[in-house]
Amino acid sequence: MYATAAARVVAVVVHLVTAGLLLGGLTLLLGAWHRGVLVVPGxxxxxxxxxxxxxxxxxxxELxxxxxxDAPELFRLVHDVAHAVGVRRIDLVQxxxxxxxxxxxxxxxxxxCLLLGLPLWAAHLPxxxxxxxxxxxxxxxxHHVRHGALIGTALDSLAVGPGRVRTSPEARLPYGSLAQAWRAGDIVEAERHFNARGRRGDLASWAVLWIPRAVASATRRLLVRLTRSATQRAEAEAELATARTASSDAAVAVLDRHLARxxxxxxxxxxVEARTFGGRRSATASREDLWVKLARHATRVRADQDASRRAGQDRSLSAPCHTAAVTLDASRRRRIAAELRDPQREVALMVLRDGIPEPAGFEA
Structure with a gap:
């Protein structure tokens, strides 16, 4: 509790510093009409x-x-789940x-906005x-303070800051790249001078930007540390809310990283198969059954998966068993499938054309 309060204080300080830098810069620039020396610090x-x-x-x-x-039945399901969990409604799904x-x-x-990953949507049971x-x-x-407006925006600021306040990227030319060219000696000498100036510029940038980068990184680490216990409690509450909403068995199964991978x-x-061996009709034919094939593959994975692969199975044996407060029956599932048919084809066509994105992580 005290750590979360301290995190809020740190977040307020971050926002005040940001506002102070902007106001101070504007003030110096406005005063530069009389004193041109104020332009650079401004x-x-x-x-x-x-x-x-x-x-x-x-x-x-593009998504x-x-x-x-466009999808009243899907949003009816999302609203029912939001009501069961006890959070605000979602008005947009991508x-x-x-x-x-x-x-x-x-x-x-x-x-x-709810980001609905179609591969997991196809692989999961209702x-x-x-x-x-x-x-x-x-x-x-x-309770998820890292996603809140105050601490969340401070974390975003500190994440963007070190990424933008950095030394200039190295600009180097290989020595002797044009050894057979006319006046090659002059070219190589010019390369040496260019690289030397680049190294001096990198050193100067590092010397000037080292302090703000270090302060931003240290402040972000402090915020993460102060909100760690609150985040862990909120994550436990999220798992409990998931079990109460969809049943304990579904809550355990949805956290299975093996199925996602x-x-x-x-x-x-x-x-790869469609783009390599499919022929001219590969994109049109594959986008129709891409999600169906993924669902069949997920069924085989679940059938072949032994008890040691199930994430959290031992923990769930001692945990209380909850029944589902929201169910997805066959009729509702068919209506949602009809509503998502065209957007699913659009995403499948994009995937077959551009490839799949690099998996940054697997989240339920």
Whole structure:
């Protein structure tokens, strides 16, 4: 509790420093009309302030976005899950080719959007889909302080800051690259001078930017450490809310990393197979049954999976058993499948054309 309060204080200080840098830079630039020497420090303060400003999240423009009028049954399920978990409703769903079901925030108002990974949606059983939605929506709880407006934006600022306040990338030319060219000796000598100037510029940038980079990195590590216990408690509450919403068995199964990895590998294999051996009709034919093939592969993986591969199985034996508060029956499943048919084809076509994204992680 005290650690979370301290984290909020640190986040407020980060935002005040960012605002102070911006206001100070503007003040110096306005005063530069009378004293030109103030231009350089003003620009330096403004650059530091802009580097620490949190950037509003953006949705990927190439992926289909689904709203409630387009898929009323899907949103009815999402609203039921949100009500069971005890969080606010989601008004936007974006279908993605990643093996994850998460909630992202976009825009200046940090509006939440559900990122529905179609590979996991196809691989999971119906009740496991409910569990995946519940686990993702549970992160909208105010107990998840790292996703909140105050600490979340501070973490974003400190993550962007060190990435933008960095030394210049090395610019080097290989010696003797044009050894057979006319006047090769002059070219090699020019390369040496160019590389020497680049090294001096890197050293000067490192000397100037080392302190703000070190301060930003240390502050971010401090925030992460202060919010660690609160995040662990919130994650435990999310797992409990998932079990109460979709049943204990579904909550355990949806956290199975082995199924997510196997689904990603099979999707990669199907894409390579379609682009290599499919012929002219490969894209059209494969996008129709890509998700069906993934579902069949997931069924085989579950059938062949022994008890030692099941994530958290031993823990679930001693945990209390919860029944499902929200169910996904056959009729609702068919209606949702009909609503997502066209967006699923669009994502499948994009995957077959561009390949699958590199898996940054597997989240339920």
């Amino acid at each position: 620009l330096a303060l403004l650059a530091s302030g802009f580097a620490l400003c949190p950037r509003p999240g953006r949705l990927r423009s 289909p976005v689904v709203r409630e009028p 279908l993605t080719p990643e093996c994850s079901v998460t909630v992202a925030r976009y825009g200046l108002l940090r509006t939440p 009740q496991q889909r409910v569990a995946a939605l519940a686990h993702a929506l549970a992160h909208l709880s105010p 196997a689904t990603a590998l099979e999707m990669h294999r199907l894409v």
